[in-house]
Amino acid sequence: MNEKEVQELYKNDAELQLIDDEPVSYDEAAIKEDWVKAMKAELDSIVRNNTWTLTQLPPGNKAIGLKWVFKLKKDAKGNVTKHKARLIAKGYVQQKGVDFEDAFAPVARLETIRLLLAIAAKGNWLVHHLDVKSAFLNGELKEEVYVTQPVGFEVKGKERMVYHLQKALYGLRQVPRAWNARLDKSLKELGFSRCTHEQAVYKVHNPSFILIVGVYVDDLIVTGSSEERIHEFKKKMKSVFDMSDMGKLSYYLGIEVEQTRMGISMKQEAYAEKILKMAGMSKCNATTFPMTPKLQLTKDEDGEDADPTLYRKIIGSLRYLIHTRPDLSYSVGAVSRFMQSPKQSHFAAVKQILRYVRGTVGYGLKYNGGGDDKLFGYSDSSYGTDVEDRRGTTGMAFYYSNNLITWSSQKQKTVALSSCEAEFMASTSAACQALWLRNLISDLMGEEAQVVKLFLDNEAAIALTKNPVFHGRSKHIDTKHHFIPECVERGQVCVEHVSGNLQKADILTKPLPRVKFAEMRSLVGMDDLHKDVNTTGESVGPVLTEFTGGKRCKE
Incomplete structure (x- = not known):
């Protein structure tokens, strides 16, 4: 295949760069010194961790093959920061119930990460980033697992022998669960407890300080009211795991984070x-x-x-x-x-x-410091906008301390017979999200769960949430959508009216005219983060204020 045919096969520069920079086999990597060093570093990490022992394969057992996977680690600007070689087990040959039991491991939702950043911005806390090196190698296996020797690093004279795994290896189906169990045990030994409403978040409540840790596989973000306690936590974690202290959180899961004295900004x-x-x-x-x-x-x-x-x-x-x-x-x-x-x-x-x-490549979200700890949301819906099936779109947006933390735009699963019904169904979905957020915030901060204000721009839907009479316009609505009146009756959610011009969820339900779209984008909290920088390098974005039009809820 000539060069022209290769370029035709891989149509964009990103894929061509992938071919040039990242080897696809051991033979390609073995001719470059950087990749050889990366492979040796991976094997050294495995040996230091006492991951395996060389042995004869017992009769009746089958060894799982291994392969090398190569990846260039880059920063937000695309600069290469590290050559990473990973030894992967061919776990696709394993069978559930025979070779392993559980493979699931929880990770923090991205909306949870945004909530943690909003909490940190509100309290003027710094957010730190920790990376566990070869995290999955720390998981302890319960099953008998044997693997072949890695290509290019066979022990001379013992090429027919295999490795017996004492600890997990990347690629095995049970590895995520094993690593999560090990991390969970270590954090609890350090005094942390797992959040009831978010299994990948841990917290410590003390009369003098609060510490919160969010887990996404091998990436840990930690924040809290005491910098001294955070540094103590880092030292203890480094004594348990081989970790990299990344300092202040600046780049996480493809999200660029900037922390200043004015708040925290996020963009991609x-x-x-x-x-x-x-x-x-x-x-x-x-x-x-x-x-x-x-x-x-x-x-x-x-x-x-x-x-x-x-x-x-x-x-x-x-x-x-x-x-x-x-x-x-x-x-x-x-x-x-x-x-x-x-x-x-x-x-x-x-x-x-x-x-x-x-x-708008430089646009993103800005979380300002201060605030009142209040959680409130907006719910809206379009009515019969899809010409194929006449279903509407539900939009919701929730704010904590005036900072946008979660939003959603989803097509409704039921055809509504009126705009009131469409808004009512949307408010029920928003109520479910509101309950989860209020309970999670209460769990993280150690405070009593607050009443969540939910703003709607449809008076009929508001009346239906407060007085669920089964009259001709509502008797046919599915039972599951009558969940919000119970939330209102129990005092968990308070529904208020907001003008359509200030309905922040409107941008999530339909395409808006360009002027209206620009107004709603700014109202939601989006802005160009390039221009929000003053001469001292500190972000100076606008501070959002909560609109509480209509009748007030009982505090």
């Missing part, structure tokens, strides 16, 4: 640039809105087919970008409905989103 600028490069739209013309107002996307069965692989790849990348870009939630959700059989009309809508990303 580098990731957005990668998406544009992958789609071949790095130099496209920018636009100021992600979707044409009143655009009605349909299945378009007679339309020209689009490349389904590229379409799904772009959509999947955009969905991860939503973690700091609520302004993209509705538009990306709308084009996600056609991944099974994408057409050129759908791809045109995706290109419009990418052009908007190009023009």
